[in-house]
Amino acid sequence: MAVSENIKLTGVSIGALLLGLALPYLHFLASPKLATFIGDFPIPDYPLAYPFFRNPTTTTNATNASTAAEASPPEAPPFVCDSLHNYRTELVSLDPLIIYIHNLISPTEIKSLLDTAEPLFAPSTVTKHGRKQNTNDRTSSSAGLPRDDATVKCVLGRARNFMGTMLRDGWDEMGAPQLVRYKKGERFNIHHDWFNNPLWANDGSDRRWNRVASFFAILQDNCTGGETHFPFAKAIAPPSPIGEPLWGGSHDDQVQKGVEEVKPLWREHEDGGLAFRPVAGNAIFWINLHPNGTGDLRTNHAGLPLDDGLKTAMNIWPRRYYAYE
Ligand SMILES: *[C@@H]1O[C@H](CO)[C@@H](O)[C@H](O)[C@H]1NC(C)=O
Ligand SMILES: *[C@@H]1O[C@H](CO)[C@@H](O)[C@H](O)[C@H]1NC(C)=O
Numbered sequence: 001m002a003v004s005e006n007i008k009l010t011g012v013s014i015g016a017l018l019l020g021l022a023l024p025y026l027h028f029l030a031s032p033k034l035a036t037f038i039g040d041f042p043i044p045d046y047p048l049a050y051p052f053f054r055n056p057t058t059t060t061n062a063t064n065a066s067t068a069a070e071a072s073p074p075e076a077p078p079f080v081c082d083s084l085h086n087y088r089t090e091l092v093s094l095d096p097l098i099i100y101i102h103n104l105i106s107p108t109e110i111k112s113l114l115d116t117a118e119p120l121f122a123p124s125t126v127t128k129h130g131r132k133q134n135t136n137d138r139t140s141s142s143a144g145l146p147r148d149d150a151t152v153k154c155v156l157g158r159a160r161n162f163m164g165t166m167l168r169d170g171w172d173e174m175g176a177p178q179l180v181r182y183k184k185g186e187r188f189n190i191h192h193d194w195f196n197n198p199l200w201a202n203d204g205s206d207r208r209w210n211r212v213a214s215f216f217a218i219l220q221d222n223c224t225g226g227e228t229h230f231p232f233a234k235a236i237a238p239p240s241p242i243g244e245p246l247w248g249g250s251h252d253d254q255v256q257k258g259v260e261e262v263k264p265l266w267r268e269h270e271d272g273g274l275a276f277r278p279v280a281g282n283a284i285f286w287i288n289l290h291p292n293g294t295g296d297l298r299t300n301h302a303g304l305p306l307d308d309g310l311k312t313a314m315n316i317w318p319r320r321y322y323a324y325e
């Protein structure tokens, strides 16, 4: 039985076609005897066999439509959350608790978050007297992040795990994450992240909540200035002696690689407290609320003005919900 390039609608060629369609399945299921029987039939190479069978080495013009579709620019592969992503914590202050997190967010995640947020940036607001307002205290722009985005979910999941038992599953939540961007001269004057009066839940429940903790993760650090200053923080140890290169090797490794200056990641500020310089991928984590649920004034902090360049960061504000009232 000959197989031609053209489809002949004879009984024989239709029989061969049906067999051709079934062949890929029969091939795996068939007994050796049957397989031999099937093996006696050539595998048809015409379009109707596609997509059940396709020999990649013999593309005919009849499949031009599908090859054209394949030739169009490939879609970016879907984001895959790296469940083995590794970060390292540096305990900075015990009371209030401040933890520096090295490598909380990977470069791939940063790129994806920025791509998502780029069209969403708008001038930042602050909540004063229970209302959102634009203010000179905060000259920056912000972008709310969609919580159903794969990368956002991935990073929030990591932050949620970091919180451990401080959040109660099914009761507390990670809140709405936000990107914030500062340019030359822009700043955020001293403020605290917690609300003076807990906010009502907008999920229909009779609950109120406050920001129990904060993650401030740097995504873009192309700037001078722009440190985050906690005037009331007290360090329990000097900055990590190998500083920034924690994830790039020891100080000696860095020097060998030609890194000239290994700047510490945070320092004691001349006006008191601690100042953290922006380093992409790294985050500051702190606890905002006292055990009795009131805000801790010692978490007051400022985003110091940028001398130049650009700083983009991600705010994550996990929420503690209080009991029904
Ligand atoms: C496919 O089509 C192109 C032009 O559309 C033609 O040049 C080429 O020879 C054809 N190839 C086959 C295998 O028919
Ligand atoms: C809550 O706890 C803090 C820290 O212990 C304390 O300073 C504050 O007075 C307490 N507030 C209330 C309302 O109990």
Ligand SMILES: *[C@@H]1O[C@H](CO)[C@@H](O)[C@H](O)[C@H]1NC(C)=O
Pocket: 222, 223, 308, 309, 310
């Ligand atoms: C970093 O910022 C400077 C000053 O704004 C600019 O000239 C430079 O192109 C920026 N570099 C990158 C990689 O964004």
